[in-house]
Amino acid sequence: xxxxxxxxxxxxxxxxxxxxxxxxxxxxxxxxxxxxxxxxxxxxxxxxxxxxxxxxxxxxxxxxxxxxxxxxxxxxxxxxxxxxxxxxxxxxxxxxxxxxxxxxxxxxxxxxxxxxxxxxxxxxxxxxxxxxxxxxxxxxxxxxxxxxxxxxxxxxxxxxxxxxxxxxxxxxxxxxxxxxxxxxxxxxxxxxxxxxxxxxxxxxxxxxxxxxxxxxxxxxxxxxxxxxxxxxxxxxxxxxxxxxxxxxxxxxxxxxxxxxxxxxxxxxxxxxxxxxxxxxxxxxxxxxxxxxxxxxxxxxxxxxxxxxxxxxxxxxxxxxxxxxxxxxxxxxxxxxxxxxxxxxxxxxxxxxxxxxxxxxxxxxxxxxxxxxxxxxxxxxxxxxxxxxxxxxxxxxxxxxxxxxxxxxxxxxxxxxxxxxxxxxxxxxxxxxxxxxxxxxxxxxxxxxxxxxxxxxxxxxxxxxxxxxxxxxxxxxxxxxxxxxxxxxxxxxxxxxxxxxxxxxx
Numbered sequence: 315x316x317x318x319x320x321x322x323x324x325x326x327x328x329x330x331x332x333x334x335x336x337x338x339x340x341x342x343x344x345x346x347x348x349x350x351x352x353x354x355x356x357x358x359x360x361x362x363x364x365x366x367x368x369x370x371x372x373x374x375x376x377x378x379x380x381x382x383x384x385x386x387x388x389x390x391x392x393x394x395x396x397x398x399x400x401x402x403x404x405x406x407x408x409x410x411x412x413x414x415x416x417x418x419x420x421x422x423x424x425x426x427x428x429x430x431x432x433x434x435x436x437x438x439x440x441x442x443x444x445x446x447x448x449x450x451x452x453x454x455x456x457x458x459x460x461x462x463x464x465x466x467x468x469x470x471x472x473x474x475x476x477x478x479x480x481x482x483x484x485x486x487x488x489x490x491x492x493x494x495x496x497x498x499x500x501x502x503x504x505x506x507x508x509x510x511x512x513x514x515x516x517x518x519x520x521x522x523x524x525x526x527x528x529x530x531x532x533x534x535x536x537x538x539x540x541x542x543x544x545x546x547x548x549x550x551x552x553x554x555x556x557x558x559x560x561x562x563x564x565x566x567x568x569x570x571x572x573x574x575x576x577x578x579x580x581x582x583x584x585x586x587x588x589x590x591x592x593x594x595x596x597x598x599x600x601x602x603x604x605x606x607x608x609x610x611x612x613x614x615x616x617x618x619x620x621x622x623x624x625x626x627x628x629x630x631x632x633x634x635x636x637x638x639x640x641x642x643x644x645x646x647x648x649x650x651x652x653x654x655x656x657x658x659x660x661x662x663x664x665x666x667x668x669x670x671x672x673x674x675x676x677x678x679x680x681x682x683x684x685x686x687x688x689x690x691x692x693x694x695x696x697x698x699x700x701x702x703x704x705x706x707x708x709x710x711x712x713x714x715x716x717x718x719x720x721x722x723x724x725x726x727x728x729x730x731x732x733x734x735x736x737x738x739x740x741x742x743x744x745x746x747x748x749x750x751x752x753x754x755x756x757x758x759x760x761x762x763x764x765x766x767x768x769x770x771x772x773x774x775x776x777x778x779x780x781x782x783x784x785x786x787x788x789x790x791x792x793x794x795x796x797x798x799x800x801x802x803x804x805x806x807x808x809x810x811x812x813x814x815x816x817x818x819x
């Protein structure tokens with residue numbers, strides 16, 4: 315049976331020019347090549363991709379191949395199955411058209427398992443093929459959103475049952491994990507991670523609480539719930555962030571560290587009193603997944619020539635400037651990762667440590683233990699460092715120590731809040747650093763912003779109009795792209811962000 319299946323698969327791989335002849339000969343020459351299914355073995359060896367297999371499956375089983383990023387998914391249809399069922403069988407219903415339920419699968423060979431479809435579809439259905447990766451991604455997104463909606467509904471139901479009682483009492487019970495407020499907070503955090511949000515905003519108003527996520531630099535409202543539920547949600551967030559739940563008149567800052575699906579995340583929690591209660595903002599930091607390169611950030615070859623010159627300097631200070639959330643820290647980590655060698659002693663002082671880099675000594679600021687930027691820097695200078703990274707120059711003392719470190723044989727990298735690259739010089743002088751120290755220490759300054767990138771799937775080519783030509787300084791119309799919107803980019807027209815920079819040395 316396997317032999318016949320493999321023969322059919324092989325013909326389709328050859329027909330679609332998926333396999334190179336050398337890879338094919340090497341595989342067929344392997345004595346174990348006929349003992350397992352060809353598609354799985356080739357995928358395991360990295361000779362084909364999931365997309366390749368999905369294309370072959372569609373032809374072998376006469377099924378339509380679907381890219382889920384280009385399909386308008388109906389969450390209500392997805393909810394026909396449980397998250398566990400979808401994950402176990404890699405199957406998910408995606409929408410209904412003309413009375414037919416369309417169901418995405420990644421492995422048509424598992425058809426015996428797919429007979430379980432009759433347990434949730436009572437009418438006609440049609441199977442379509444996609445990749446396991448796309449099904450997993452859809453499951454994470456849709457079920458995370460459904461989980462939040464369910465948590466809000468359960469919270470409302472329990473509130474009605476306990477009308478007149480304190481919801482905060484739930485947070486002190488033995489089965490705290492099942493308390494509605496706990497489940498809602500957990501769902502909000504999980505949903506934000508799945509949607510690749512950088513921040514979660516929980517904002518109380520007169521009659522409702524609004525939840526917004528910042529995705530690719532733009533805030534999107536995702537849910538609302540009754541204002542009567544807010545005290546319990548606020549209390550839960552403050553408890554796990556180590557904040558004073560009794561203090562509601564003054565701003566507070568706290569941190570949470572959670573392990574979610576084998577990945578550690580740090581969350582910075584900030585509260586501020588508003589007219590209708592405390593607004594909470596949660597910044598999400600994945601402490602383990604730093605894999606950026608200069609090219610991924612957005613630097614061009616001509617930029618890299620300047621950066622190479624900066625980073626090859628044995629001593630001095632390199633500054634990254636820009637507003638909050640412009641990617642300064644990410645760029646700084648990218649440089650540190652490049653400079654990290656066995657022969658180099660790199661020490662960082664950060665608040666907080668956003669990413670961990672193997673081989674780098676990273677110090678967390680802790681004001682309660684008197685570990686400030688300035689105090690930590692004094693100690694670091696006795697640790698024989700080659701390179702020092704200061705998370706942010708916030709005050710005169712830190713600026714002075716950083717500059718003095720740069721002119722005494724150390725390479726210092728840090729961030730500063732200015733609007734442009736040249737403004738960094740005036741900012742340091744405003745911090746009472748002597749101008750001759752600034753001139754001697756500065757190796758280069760990079761000012762950075764993040765801009766959204768047009769979705770490759772739906773961007774539309776057009777000629778520039780008069781206004782655009784004036785902005786771009788063009789004398790003749792040129793082809794440019796405009797945002798449109800599609801399921802792949804959640805109908806925003808944009809997908810991802812890239813850095814735009816100016817620098818001087």
